[in-house]
Amino acid sequence: MNNIIELTASEIRELYDKKEATVPEVTKAFLAHIKEKDSEINAYITVCEEEALKQAEEVQKLMDNGEKLGPMAGIPIAVKDNICTKDIKTTCASKMLENFVSPYDATVVKKLKDEHMIILGKVNMDEFAMGGSTENSAFFKTKNPRNLSKVPGGSSGGSAASIAADMAPIALGSDTGGSIRQPASYCGIVGMKPTYGLVSRYGLVAFASSLDQVGPMSKTVADNANLLNVIAGNDEMDTTSAKVEKKDYTQALVNDVKGLRIGVPKEYFGEGLAIEVKEALEKAIEKYRSLGAVVEEFSLPTTKYALPTYYIIACAEASSNLGRFDGIRYGYRTENYSSLKDIYRNSRSEGFGKEVKRRIILGTYVLSAGYYDAYYKKAQKVRTLIKQGFEEAFEKYDVILTPTAPTTAFDLGSKIEDPLEMYLMDLYTVPINIAGVPAISIPCGTDKEGMPIGMQLIAKHFNEEMLYRFAYTFEQN
Amino acid sequence: MEYEVIIGLEVHAELSTKTKIYCGCTNEYGSDPNTHCCPVCTGMPGALPVLNEKVVEYAVRAGLAMDCDITRESKQDRKNYFYPDTPRAYQISQFDLPLCVGGKVDVNVEGENKTIGITRIHIEDDAGKLVHDAYTGGTLVDLNRAGVPLIEIVSEPDMRSAADAVAYVEKLKGILEYIGVSDCKMQEGSLRADVNLSLRPVGQKEFGTRTETKNLNSFRSIARSIEFEIERQKAVLEAGGVVYQETRRWDDEKGEGFSMRTKENANDYRYFPEPDLLPINLSEEYIENIKKSLPELPESRKARYMSELNLPEYDAGIIISSKALSDFFEEAGKVCGNYKAVSNWIMSDIIRASREYEFEYDNMPYTAEQFGHLIQLIDSGKISGSIAKTVFEEMIKTGNEPEKIVEEKGLAQVSDEGAIKEVVDRVVAANPQSIIDYKAGKDRALGFLVGQCMKEMKGKGNPQILNKLILEILNK
Structure with missing residues (x-):
């Protein structure tokens, strides 16, 4: 019983079913551990002790009454702080929204509540999901539980760290250019970015609307599939959410990849890839080969255009999406103003952090009259080419296998002053968002410092099952 | 020098759909401030727009009624600018692929028939309203109108006078009312016009520099602002000056226009395709069905x-x-x-x-x-x-x-000859001079007698019978 916090969601659920633990007991165990451990890790921005306990009591009552509940009922969860929760602050780790309480629940939060999951709290991130280390949080830096001098990755660093530090068995993150997969890789957990449109974005505070997706982060592949079952599905509040049939992703948890084809794009194994990461990936490829998969190297020549394309599109959309934070209706308002222009200029100058401002300026520039065609329009054309590159590859391969990030988690403070160096960490993850395809990061070893290495598996649109099958097979062998 | 006046209009009409363009809030005029609002139309973080299909239908109806081509693959774009009445800091409008293009309407101005070209009609959302608060001296924002669906109808520069412009707007108003897409209540701001106006010497081919006078919401202000702007530009040109491209505001009380901002200070709206909304694809069948349903x-x-x-x-x-x-x-x-x-x-x-x-x-x-x-x-x-x-x-x-x-x-007409005759006899007997006048050729005397009888009968006497009976006596 004293190792409850180390259990996976499925194991906790088993305890409930065998009546070996109650939901309030489990919830209290996590809350107690957060209290003890988070002073060291700094993953949580808000802990919802009271609400979580109240919710736990209610779910327990339902269980005691013999109600038939879903597989994730009673499972505590951490939610990234850019996903709107009614009555609980949603800060986006920004001074701009430090005291903001959303008047509504995001669709994914509604789904968590409908499943009777227990929201433990809201977790840290790079401000407005912009960054790859969670160091851009306006409040505090989160540490990598595997090594406290390292970053947990980002922008969903709080989600990944809370799981790696046993302060939540499972979490929601969001991924615009790698923000679920890269921290999952750095913290040694499983992170899925679903196909664009599989999960509703309603209530996810927008960074880049055409790239953002909410996704599950977990200790195991099975937990991940179970959480995706809860949050996936068409939402009439989000017209970009796809009208696809509801699936049970746990059906894909099959320990067998015999005869399936893996494509390995050589552009993802070139300059900048740490040797230890490369070796771990090669070992993983060997393992798949030994399990009967067919592995082939191929070329994705558009890869080199992905990073500039991403930063143009993402920043352009961000510059518009973040216009609403103007100090008028909600959020931070400067005390220093004598005109409307002052309110705008000073509220935004004082309320946004450096990286957010950098991206707003970049995005405003690429959309400006005279520059639009050269940047934004061209980026959209390249986007189509990148998408086509993936589509062609998936005519030959069931999955594409790459490293999640070029290196393992880096030292806190080592890259924060060099944005380009930081952007390069997204090299392998951004093409996936540009193409809108799904990808999962799973642990595939550690470097000599003991830091986890992540493997990224990519599949074609709406084929999350294939990813779970490969990931599950790797995990089981 | 003689100048030719060139006028083009941008007319905004609020559509009378039940709900707003991107959310389920009611599209009703005149309620307490900020009561017809939700996370979507107030621009809350994370909220997303969902296009009201009725808005597309109404816009296509308007387009068909104005002889436009309907765009089969259209899209919506963001127009970015900061203003407190615009909660997302962008308006969702249409930039390069409007729903309707290339139409026309015929107008009759003082007996002369003219055709005014319609360049385009696109859909967009309205902004909220700023209310000056006399009590605190501050400015308050009412977002009830934010998200009210609009169509913007852009004309070709085909009008040559205030009368042309008024006839054109009257025509649009009529069409929009007939096809039931807008109530066009100008005093409530549900129909308003921006006037683009320039002058050129008669005979010159190139257009002169134009100004845009915004937000005119009555026929009177459209006509007066045009007259004012013609005279203003004429005076500038005749004094050897230059007309600057600028946005202007009309003060109807003062009867004067004012410059708001010049081209140099114009906003760069940084239009780009709205990533939260899918493209609008319309089938032939859809357009055909709307065509058939036009009244x-x-x-x-x-x-x-x-x-x-x-x-x-x-x-x-x-x-x-x-x-x-x-x-x-x-x-x-x-x-x-x-x-x-x-x-x-x-x-x-x-x-x-x-x-x-x-x-x-x-x-x-x-x-x-x-x-x-x-x-x-x-x-x-x-x-x-x-x-x-x-x-x-x-x-x-x-x-x-x-x-x-x-x-x-008791207003029913009395047609009973006996009852009327009684009155006639009495009135004629009391006015002997009238008979003498009538016989002397003064026809007015007949009218006088009829009037007197009507007065007696409190207007209820049957006038034909009255006339007949009086004439009978007079002509005896």
Whole structure:
């Protein structure tokens, strides 16, 4: 019983079913551990002790009454702080929204509540999901539980760290250019970015609307599939959410990849890839080969255009999406103003952090009259080419296998002053968002410092099952 | 130097859909501030727009009624700018692929027929309203109007005078009302126009520099602002000056226009495709179905009134200028069968009364059916034409059925010859001088006697019988 916090969601659920633990007991165990451990890790921005306990009591009552509940009922969860929760602050780790309480629940939060999951709290991130280390949080830096001098990755660093530090068995993150997969890789957990449109974005505070997706982060592949079952599905509040049939992703948890084809794009194994990461990936490829998969190297020549394309599109959309934070209706308002222009200029100058401002300026520039065609329009054309590159590859391969990030988690403070160096960490993850395809990061070893290495598996649109099958097979062998 | 005036209009019309364009909030005018609002129309973080399909349908209806081509693959774009009435800091509009392009409408200006080209019609959302708070001296934001669906109708620079512009807007108003997509209440701001105006020397091909006067919400302000701007530009040019491209504001109380911002200070709206919304794809079948459902348009009604009901062109033109009035005309005419009489009443008493009692044609104090009954009472001889005016006034004040008014007030016409003869004899006997005057050739004497009799009978005497009986005595 004293190792409850180390259990996976499925194991906790088993305890409930065998009546070996109650939901309030489990919830209290996590809350107690957060209290003890988070002073060291700094993953949580808000802990919802009271609400979580109240919710736990209610779910327990339902269980005691013999109600038939879903597989994730009673499972505590951490939610990234850019996903709107009614009555609980949603800060986006920004001074701009430090005291903001959303008047509504995001669709994914509604789904968590409908499943009777227990929201433990809201977790840290790079401000407005912009960054790859969670160091851009306006409040505090989160540490990598595997090594406290390292970053947990980002922008969903709080989600990944809370799981790696046993302060939540499972979490929601969001991924615009790698923000679920890269921290999952750095913290040694499983992170899925679903196909664009599989999960509703309603209530996810927008960074880049055409790239953002909410996704599950977990200790195991099975937990991940179970959480995706809860949050996936068409939402009439989000017209970009796809009208696809509801699936049970746990059906894909099959320990067998015999005869399936893996494509390995050589552009993802070139300059900048740490040797230890490369070796771990090669070992993983060997393992798949030994399990009967067919592995082939191929070329994705558009890869080199992905990073500039991403930063143009993402920043352009961000510059518009973040216009609403103007100090008028909600959020931070400067005390220093004598005109409307002052309110705008000073509220935004004082309320946004450096990286957010950098991206707003970049995005405003690429959309400006005279520059639009050269940047934004061209980026959209390249986007189509990148998408086509993936589509062609998936005519030959069931999955594409790459490293999640070029290196393992880096030292806190080592890259924060060099944005380009930081952007390069997204090299392998951004093409996936540009193409809108799904990808999962799973642990595939550690470097000599003991830091986890992540493997990224990519599949074609709406084929999350294939990813779970490969990931599950790797995990089981 | 002689100048030619070049005018193009951008007309914004609020669509009368039940709900707003991107959320489920009610699209109703005039409620307490910030009561028709939700996370979507107030621009809350994380909220997403969902396009109201009715808005597309209404815009396509307008496009078809104005002879436009409908864009099969259209999209929406963000227009970015900061203003407190714009909660997301961008308006969702259409930039390069509007729903409707290349239409036209025909107008008649002082007897001359003209065709005004329509460049495009696109959909967009309205902004909220800023309210100056006299108590605190601050400015408050009311977001009830944020998200109200609009169409913007952009004309070609085909107008040459204020009269052209007014005729064009009247025409648009008529069409939008007839096809039921907008109530076009200018005083509530649901129809408003921006005027683009430039001058060029007569004979010159290139356009001069234009100015744009924004947000005109009455025919009067459209006409006056145009007259003002023509004179202003003329004075500038004649003094050897240069007209600057600028956005201007019209102050209707002062009767003056003012410069708001010049081209150098113009916003760069940084349009880009709205990533939260899917492209709008319309099938041939969809467009065909809307085409079939279009009602009879005002021009066609006018032609019918002239050919089938023998109304003069002027009268027909006045009646069709308002759909409500035209509907009233048709219904009342159907009830009484005397369209001509209804038309005559509209041209005189109804138009006058609407001004005097300040009611709109879509909200008259009496129904078309009641009015048809009034005409029936006249045609059947139950009341005289002059008594009918009294009954009409009473209908306006009480909303009662004309029969009931006639009965309660005892206004029924007296046609009984015996009863009338009694009065005639008495009046003639009391006015012997009139007989002498009449015999001396003064016809006015007859009118005087009829008037005296009517006075005695409180206007209820049958005028034909009265006339006949008096003449009988006079001609004895």
